[in-house]
Amino acid sequence: xxxxxxxxxxxxxxxxxxxxxxxxxxxxxxxxxxxxxxxxxxxxxxxxxxxxxxxxxxxxxxxxxxxxxxxxxxxxxxxxxxxxxxxxxxxxxxxxxxxxxxxxxxxxxxxxxxxxxxxxxxxxxxxxxxxxxxxxxxxxxxxxxxxxxxxxxxxxxxxxxxxxxxxxxxxxxxxxxxxxxxxxxxxxxxxxxxxxxxxxxxxxxxxxxxxxxxxxxxxxxxxxxxxxxxxxxxxxxxxxxxxxxxxxxxxxxxxxxxxxxxxxxxxxxxxxxxxxxxxxxxxxxxxxxxxxxxxxxxxxxxxxxxxxxxxxxxxxxxxxxxxxxxxxxxxxxxxxxxxxxxxxxxxxxxxxxxxxxxxxxxxxxxxxxxxxxxxxxxxxxxxxxxxxxxxxxxxxxxxxxxxxxxxxx
Numbered sequence: 001x002x003x004x005x006x007x008x009x010x011x012x013x014x015x016x017x018x019x020x021x022x023x024x025x026x027x028x029x030x031x032x033x034x035x036x037x038x039x040x041x042x043x044x045x046x047x048x049x050x051x052x053x054x055x056x057x058x059x060x061x062x063x064x065x066x067x068x069x070x071x072x073x074x075x076x077x078x079x080x081x082x083x084x085x086x087x088x089x090x091x092x093x094x095x096x097x098x099x100x101x102x103x104x105x106x107x108x109x110x111x112x113x114x115x116x117x118x119x120x121x122x123x124x125x126x127x128x129x130x131x132x133x134x135x136x137x138x139x140x141x142x143x144x145x146x147x148x149x150x151x152x153x154x155x156x157x158x159x160x161x162x163x164x165x166x167x168x169x170x171x172x173x174x175x176x177x178x179x180x181x182x183x184x185x186x187x188x189x190x191x192x193x194x195x196x197x198x199x200x201x202x203x204x205x206x207x208x209x210x211x212x213x214x215x216x217x218x219x220x221x222x223x224x225x226x227x228x229x230x231x232x233x234x235x236x237x238x239x240x241x242x243x244x245x246x247x248x249x250x251x252x253x254x255x256x257x258x259x260x261x262x263x264x265x266x267x268x269x270x271x272x273x274x275x276x277x278x279x280x281x282x283x284x285x286x287x288x289x290x291x292x293x294x295x296x297x298x299x300x301x302x303x304x305x306x307x308x309x310x311x312x313x314x315x316x317x318x319x320x321x322x323x324x325x326x327x328x329x330x331x332x333x334x335x336x337x338x339x340x341x342x343x344x345x346x347x348x349x350x351x352x353x354x355x356x357x358x359x360x361x362x363x364x365x366x367x368x369x370x371x372x373x374x375x376x377x378x379x380x381x382x383x384x385x386x387x388x389x390x391x392x393x394x395x396x397x398x399x400x401x402x403x404x405x406x407x408x409x
Contacts, residue, residue: 191211202387
């Protein structure tokens with residue numbers, strides 16, 4: 001099974017099936033051609049595979065789907081009677097109190113374009129300001145064609161014209177990026193998953209091993225034919241002279257490791273999520289519409305008791321009552337006030353991160369960090385320069401202990 005970059009799915013159930021089976025995907029890099037595996041042993045091998053037979057996963061998914069269609073299965077609602085409630089109150093104050101709890105030690109952040117808009121990078125879908133809207137001047141058959149691999153192979157010029165506007169080194173990390181770095185410094189960040197290709201997480205000082213760039217990155221490039229790797233500087237020097245980068249070993253086009261529609265997701269994405277989400281004890285979703293799969297279904301891979309905080313301009317990833325009426329399982333966030341673990345802080349991501357930092361007692365520290373780092377970037381004049389390693393807190397972090405999920409007596 002090969003996981004590819006998709007847009008909206010009509011039914012959340014199938015995205016749940018995909019999320020349960022992502023670990024079964026072949027070892028593909030972001031740009032592997034169909035049917036080709038490029039597992040050279042250089043990827044992260046820290047996380048072991050889930051010890052569940054492939055057949056068992058597939059049969060279980062099919063069984064649950066058929067049972068729900070026939071009306072034999074209704075997923076239980078999460079209540080205080082069947083899962084432990086870890087938030088004293090379902091609010092931002094409750095989240096802050098939980099993060100300061102000794103049991104909260106493995107926070108996962110999921111980020112979308114919304115955390116980078118204040119840096120000047122256009123959102124992909126916002127009306128009149130989104131990237132898709134701005135692409136109309138390129139006379140594309142449709143806006144997203146610029147990110148489709150088949151169109152790129154035939155006509156790479158529009159993408160490389162646009163790439164100059166998005167290229168790393170033109171933008172500074174935002175307050176949201178530095179909030180995630182602060183989670184790392186406090187020893188609380190298990191992993192940061194991002195849909196963004198702007199590399200601002202790296203610029204903010206979040207260590208590479210903590211980052212999973214689900215939709216790829218500008219940071220590295222590969223030849224589409226022979227797979228030779230190229231650096232950020234190599235491709236920058238070429239595209240800023242309005243040329244198309246060509247491999248030095250063959251006639252192939254050199255493409256940044258951005259995942260286009262129709263391409264395999266990075267192998268690191270598939271490896272890390274196998275273990276990360278079982279450990280997660282706090283999920284923070286920042287600036288994502290949760291519309292692109294399989295990234296959007298990651299919110300359903302955390303334990304049933306795990307609190308989930310959405311910081312976004314509008315509600316996203318919400319359960320669908322209509323699908324439940326059809327007898328289909330509807331996964332997602334419950335943001336109607338009835339949840340024991342889901343919270344939405346609506347508004348700009350930077351404002352939400354500052355508010356949460358204030359409630360955690362980190363507000364002044366976060367503001368000082370942003371000011372200090374932006375001053376450094378202005379002084380050095382090289383926004384694309386890799387950040388020096390950022391250590392975590394000196395005190396040892398207690399070993400993770402899962403919160404019990406047995407029904408209360």
